[in-house]
Amino acid sequence: MKILFIGGTGTISSACAQLALERGFELTLLNRGRQPGWPGARQITADIGDAAATAAALGDKCWDVVVDYIAFTPAEVEQRIALFRGRTAQFIFISSASAYQKPPVHFPITESTPLVNPFWDYSRNKIACEERLLRALQEENFPATIIRPSWTYDEQRITVPVNSKKSFTVLDRLRRGRPVIVPGDGTSLWTMTHNTDFAKGLVGLLGHQGAIGHTFHITSDEVLTWNQIYETVAAAAGVAKPRLVHIASDFITACLPEFAGGLHGDKAHSAVFDNTKIKRFVPAFVATTRFRDGMARSVRWFDADPARQEIDAAANAGWDRLIAAYERGLEMARRELGR
Numbered sequence: 001m002k003i004l005f006i007g008g009t010g011t012i013s014s015a016c017a018q019l020a021l022e023r024g025f026e027l028t029l030l031n032r033g034r035q036p037g038w039p040g041a042r043q044i045t046a047d048i049g050d051a052a053a054t055a056a057a058l059g060d061k062c063w064d065v066v067v068d069y070i071a072f073t074p075a076e077v078e079q080r081i082a083l084f085r086g087r088t089a090q091f092i093f094i095s096s097a098s099a100y101q102k103p104p105v106h107f108p109i110t111e112s113t114p115l116v117n118p119f120w121d122y123s124r125n126k127i128a129c130e131e132r133l134l135r136a137l138q139e140e141n142f143p144a145t146i147i148r149p150s151w152t153y154d155e156q157r158i159t160v161p162v163n164s165k166k167s168f169t170v171l172d173r174l175r176r177g178r179p180v181i182v183p184g185d186g187t188s189l190w191t192m193t194h195n196t197d198f199a200k201g202l203v204g205l206l207g208h209q210g211a212i213g214h215t216f217h218i219t220s221d222e223v224l225t226w227n228q229i230y231e232t233v234a235a236a237a238g239v240a241k242p243r244l245v246h247i248a249s250d251f252i253t254a255c256l257p258e259f260a261g262g263l264h265g266d267k268a269h270s271a272v273f274d275n276t277k278i279k280r281f282v283p284a285f286v287a288t289t290r291f292r293d294g295m296a297r298s299v300r301w302f303d304a305d306p307a308r309q310e311i312d313a314a315a316n317a318g319w320d321r322l323i324a325a326y327e328r329g330l331e332m333a334r335r336e337l338g339r
Helices: 011-022 051-058 074-084 121-140 168-175 195-205 226-236 249-255 257-267 276-281 291-303 313-337
Strands: 002-006 026-031 042-045 065-068 091-094 144-149 180-183 215-218 244-247
Touching: 002 011, 011 026, 011 195, 026 051, 042 051, 051 074, 065 074, 074 091, 074 121, 091 121, 121 144, 121 257, 144 195, 168 180, 168 226, 168 291, 168 313, 180 226, 180 249, 180 313, 195 215, 195 276, 215 276, 226 244, 226 291, 244 249, 244 313, 249 257, 249 313
Parallel strands: 002 026, 002 065, 026 042, 065 091, 091 144, 144 215, 180 244
Antiparallel strands: none
């Protein structure tokens, strides 16, 4: 089976690429060629944002399945429809579970949960992308399948909601005994999924004609509170008693507005998923990586090479100012209202 991945070197797509190759698929990666590919995969080097250059690079080739990991706007999806109309038997679009209704009304979340997110442009764009693909399915039988990952991680990430892109930063804080910020009271429930587990579901849908026109989320069944998640990260780092500071999401985003979308539009709410549908379509799917084991791998990855241990000084300073402001306000409230 001939498979084309648009992307192929990111957190999600890299695990899917490796598993697809292990299972004997003929895999081609379409990307800018800035990251090393995978042994056994073919490479088409083009910037998908340049429609003319991409069309020239693709030539008259056709694929059984095209998987798009890097479309984020309706305009990009429109370009993909034009590029692959009549050239693939299945087009898989990677959307986002953050598109589900926020705040959620019913649990667990299923694929029929409404798509409503007034808080995050990223999620609203993904919703619009899905709508365009479903319209193309209805109007011209464009063979779309939609996948909604939730927070999916690999060994190169420390996954807590208040962190930096240089994610070793929070690990360093924990080890130095510095406080780390937990949104809310830390009891919201969340689902973390290792990228190798996600890949089992995605690869199981490749070429599955019964999946055309369907949407799926693919997540772990392990559910943890934010407190447990931070404590798990701390334990993996060798820290027995982390200093967790619980701050309301409204307070965090008022002081650090860069977190507004990710918190109000996603991580400030519980996220518990019913994976019945993906298990029905891919009976072999099961998530086997517990979060504690995934974080242990991540810590080992960072500790193996000091060059990976980058610290975001600006983020550190911003978190310290936020914690100080919160503690001043808390002390003032105690004096004015406490007994």
